[in-house]
Amino acid sequence: MRFIYKVLLIPVIAIPLAAAWAIYLAVDREPMLRRAAEVTPANIQRAKQIIEQNNLRGLRSSNRQSVTISQQDLDVAANYLAHFYANGSARLTLNNGRAEVAASLRPPWFPVIFYFNIIARLTGGSPIPRFDDLHVGRLLLPGFIADWFMTRAMVLLLGKDAVDAAMQSVKKIDLRPGQLTVAYEWPSNLGETLRNAALTPDDQERLRAYQERLTLISHASKAKKTSLAELLVALFELAEVRSRQSSEVAETARRSSCWPSTSAANRSERSCPPPTTGRSRRDKPSR
DSSP states (O other), X not given: OHHHHHHHHHHHHHXXXXXXXXXXXXXXXXXXXXXOOOOOHHHHHHXXXXXXXXXXXXXXXXXXXXXXXXXXXXXXXXXXXXXXXXSOEEEEEXXXXXXXXXXXXXXXXXXXXXXXEEEEEEEOBSSSOEEEEEEETTEEEEXXXXXXXXXXXXXXXXXXXXXXXXXXXXXXXXXXXXXXXXXXXXXXXXXXXXXXXHSOHHHHHHHHHHHHHHHHHHHHTSSSOOOHHHHHHHHHHHHHHHHHHHHHHHHHHHHHHXXXXXXXGGTTOOOOOOOOOSOOSTTSOOO
16 A cells, blocks of 8 residues: 555656756746847838738638748747737747747746746648747757647637637648748638637627617618717617616526425525615614
């Protein structure tokens, strides 16, 4: 029996020690990279042009299209995101079929100043590039472990539905010297998938009710112009009705959940008292 306890005790001690050792290797006191985050009007104009030229609204279902982004624009974007979200810097380099990303990131929520100096090497593929290796400080992670961590992080930040939709849309990412080309396709159900990822079913039901109310008002008043005030009044009235209905449903559920049981074992249980809406008889002032 003691031997079994010792065997079970090994992972309990080894796992925390291994995690602490990995954190010690990954943390550095000084940043490896220092760059100023500069976004010029020319960078913003190029980003607008890329968005306008690749507007997903004009892309038909199952029609494949591609977008090419220069290394300079990607490098500026990566450095700006590292500076804005992690008080750090980043540099991106594209080669033939390979990419290298170097970054120094400082967790903004931690009171002690330290850095994660990261060097990631990736190989282009279909649909997305894969890690060759990932260096975090003095800690080296193999490519398959880095891929697993990246997938988990994307699901945690964006949601599983959004990640699945992106994987379904992106067909290939081609890495070339000085530029990156993304081939993508708009699936027929992508809009619904993204909507489900951004809104819960309850939120979708609420929005559908308000949309139907606005549609009825617009169809009923085609002969005259409808003012914004009239629309707001109609929406507030609908919100009041829905709020009252929700309160009644909640009160009914509360009463039914604590109604006295008819079984012999629970005959002594009493129903829940009704909620007080004003003064009780004892608090009523005497004349």
